[in-house]
Amino acid sequence: MGIADRKERDKEELRERILAAAKFLFLEKGIDKTSIRNIADHIEYSPGIIYHYFKDKNEIFHALHQLGFLQLMEKMQVLGSVRNPLERLKAMGSIYIDFAMENPDMYDLMFIKEAPIDHVCNTEHDHWKEGGGAFNSLRSTIADCINAGHFKGHEQEALTFLIWSTVHGMVSLHIRKRCEVVLPESQQTIVKDGLEEFFKILDKL
Amino acid sequence: MGIADRKERDKEELRERILAAAKFLFLEKGIDKTSIRNIADHIEYSPGIIYHYFKDKNEIFHALHQLGFLQLMEKMQVLGSVRNPLERLKAMGSIYIDFAMENPDMYDLMFIKEAPIDHVCNTEHDHWKEGGGAFNSLRSTIADCINAGHFKGHEQEALTFLIWSTVHGMVSLHIRKRCEVVLPESQQTIVKDGLEEFFKILDKL
DNA sequence: AAAATTAATTAAACGGTGTTTAATAAAGCA
DNA sequence: TGCTTTATTAAACACCGTTTAATTAATTTT
Numbered sequence: 196m197g198i199a200d201r202k203e204r205d206k207e208e209l210r211e212r213i214l215a216a217a218k219f220l221f222l223e224k225g226i227d228k229t230s231i232r233n234i235a236d237h238i239e240y241s242p243g244i245i246y247h248y249f250k251d252k253n254e255i256f257h258a259l260h261q262l263g264f265l266q267l268m269e270k271m272q273v274l275g276s277v278r279n280p281l282e283r284l285k286a287m288g289s290i291y292i293d294f295a296m297e298n299p300d301m302y303d304l305m306f307i308k309e310a311p312i313d314h315v316c317n318t319e320h321d322h323w324k325e326g327g328g329a330f331n332s333l334r335s336t337i338a339d340c341i342n343a344g345h346f347k348g349h350e351q352e353a354l355t356f357l358i359w360s361t362v363h364g365m366v367s368l369h370i371r372k373r374c375e376v377v378l379p380e381s382q383q384t385i386v387k388d389g390l391e392e393f394f395k396i397l398d399k400l
Numbered sequence: 401m402g403i404a405d406r407k408e409r410d411k412e413e414l415r416e417r418i419l420a421a422a423k424f425l426f427l428e429k430g431i432d433k434t435s436i437r438n439i440a441d442h443i444e445y446s447p448g449i450i451y452h453y454f455k456d457k458n459e460i461f462h463a464l465h466q467l468g469f470l471q472l473m474e475k476m477q478v479l480g481s482v483r484n485p486l487e488r489l490k491a492m493g494s495i496y497i498d499f500a501m502e503n504p505d506m507y508d509l510m511f512i513k514e515a516p517i518d519h520v521c522n523t524e525h526d527h528w529k530e531g532g533g534a535f536n537s538l539r540s541t542i543a544d545c546i547n548a549g550h551f552k553g554h555e556q557e558a559l560t561f562l563i564w565s566t567v568h569g570m571v572s573l574h575i576r577k578r579c580e581v582v583l584p585e586s587q588q589t590i591v592k593d594g595l596e597e598f599f600k601i602l603d604k605l
Numbered sequence: 606a607a608a609a610t611t612a613a614t615t616a617a618a619c620g621g622t623g624t625t626t627a628a629t630a631a632a633g634c635a
Numbered sequence: 636t637g638c639t640t641t642a643t644t645a646a647a648c649a650c651c652g653t654t655t656a657a658t659t660a661a662t663t664t665t
C-alpha cells in the first residue's frame with residue numbers, strides 16, 4: 196500500500212503548494228489581485244488543476260482564513276499568564292487590535308470579507324467554527340470578569356458581543372479607510388487612542 | 401443659447417437615468433450583481449455610453465453612496481427635538497442602527513465597501529465629505545454631552561471615534577454575517593441587545 | 606513487455622467583468 | 636445643401652471563475 200500512500204502525499208503536497216502560492220500572493224498583493232490564474236501561474240500549473248484540490252475560490256480563501264485564526268490564537272497564548280480577568284480582557288483587546296493592524300489583509304479576510312463566510316454557508320459545515328472558538332475565549336474571559344464582580348447589571352452574551360463589536364469597529368473602520376474623518380492630528384493614533392478610552396470605560400464598569 | 405441649455409438638460413437627464421438604473425439594480429440585487437452592462441441594458445443603451453457620464457464604476461457607486469448619506473441625514477432630522485444631549489446621542493445610535501439594519505446594502509456601500517472610498521482617494525476631492533459631515537454631527541453631540549457634565553476624564557475625539565466604532569462594529573458584524581457565533585437564542589436580537597448594553601454603559605459614564 | 610485502464614493535467618471554451626477605441630449615426634450650423 | 640460637432644455604438648482588449656473534453660502520464664492487467 197506504499198504506493199497509494201505516496202500518491203496521497205503527492206496529492207497533499209500539491210494542495211499545500213496551491214495554498215502556499217495563494218497565501219504568498221494574497222499577502223503580497225491583496226485578495227482582489229489574487230486570481231486563480233495568478234495562483235496557477237505561480238506554481239507553474241494550468242488553472243484547471245486547482246479545481247481538483249479545491250471546490251472553488253472561496254474554499255481556498257477559507258483555508259487561508261483558518262491560518263489567520265491559528266496566527267491570532269498563537270498571539271493570544273500569552274494571555275495564560277494574566278491572572279486578573281479584567282487585565283486579561285484588556286490584553287485580549289490589545290492583542291486583537293495589534294493583530295488587525297499588523298495583518299490588515301488577513302483581518303479583512305477573517306472578519307470583513309464575504310468570501311470565507313460564504314464558503315461556510317454554502318457547504319455542509321454550517322457553523323463558523325473558527326470565529327466561534329475565538330468568541331468563546333472572549334465570552335469566558337468576560338464570564339470571569341463577571342464572577343470577579345465586574346460588569347454588574349449587564350447581560351453576558353450581549354455585553355460580549357458589544358465588546359467584540361467595539362474593537363472590531365475600530366479596526367474595520369481603519370482597514371476600510373473610514374478614519375480620515377477624525378481630526379488630522381489624531382488620525383495616526385486614533386485606533387490606539389480609542390482603545391485607551393475603551394479601557395477607561397471598562398475600568399468604570 | 402436655448403439649444404445649449406436643452407442639451408445640458410438632456411445630458412443631465414441621461415446621467416440621472418444611469419444613476420436611477422444603478423440604484424434600482426443595486427437595491428434589487430446588491431452591488432456585486434450590478435454591472436456596467438446590467439445598467440446599460442436597463443436603460444436600453446450600450447455599455448460604452450456610461451463612460452461619457454461617469455469616469456468609472458466607482459464614480460457611480462460614489463454617487464449612490466451620497467444618496468445613502470442623504471437618506472441617513474433625513475432620518476437624523478428628528479434629533480432636533482431631543483434636547484437632552486445624552487438622550488440625543490442615544491437616539492442617534494438607534495437611528496444609525498435602524499438605518500443599517502433596514503438598508504444593509506446601502507450601509508455596506510457607505511461604511512464597509514472599498515468602491516466609493518477608493519473613488520474619493522483617486523480623485524481631486526481628497527476628503528470624504530459625506531462621512532466627515534456625519535462624524536461632525538456625532539462629535540458635536542458628544543461635545544454637548546461633555547458640556548453637560550458627562551464623560552468626565554475622556555478625550556473628545558477618541559471617544560467620538562470609539563462610540564462610532566461601537567455601533568459600526570455591531571452592524572458591520574451583522575451585515576457581514578459574523579453574528580452566528582453568538583448563542584442561537586440571542587442571535588435574532590443581538591444587535592438590539594448589544595445597543596441596550598451600550599446605553600447602560602453611556603448612562604454610567 | 607505490451608495492452609488496457611486509471612489518474613493527473615491541460616487546452617480550450619463559456620459566459621461573465623470593467624474599460625477603451627474607432628467607427629457610425631444624429632444634430633446643429635453655415 | 637454640405638460641413639462640423641456631438642452622441643452613440645459595435646467591437647475589441649485583457650482580464651475573471653469555472654467547466655468540459657482531450658491529452659499525457661502512471662499504474663495495473665494481460
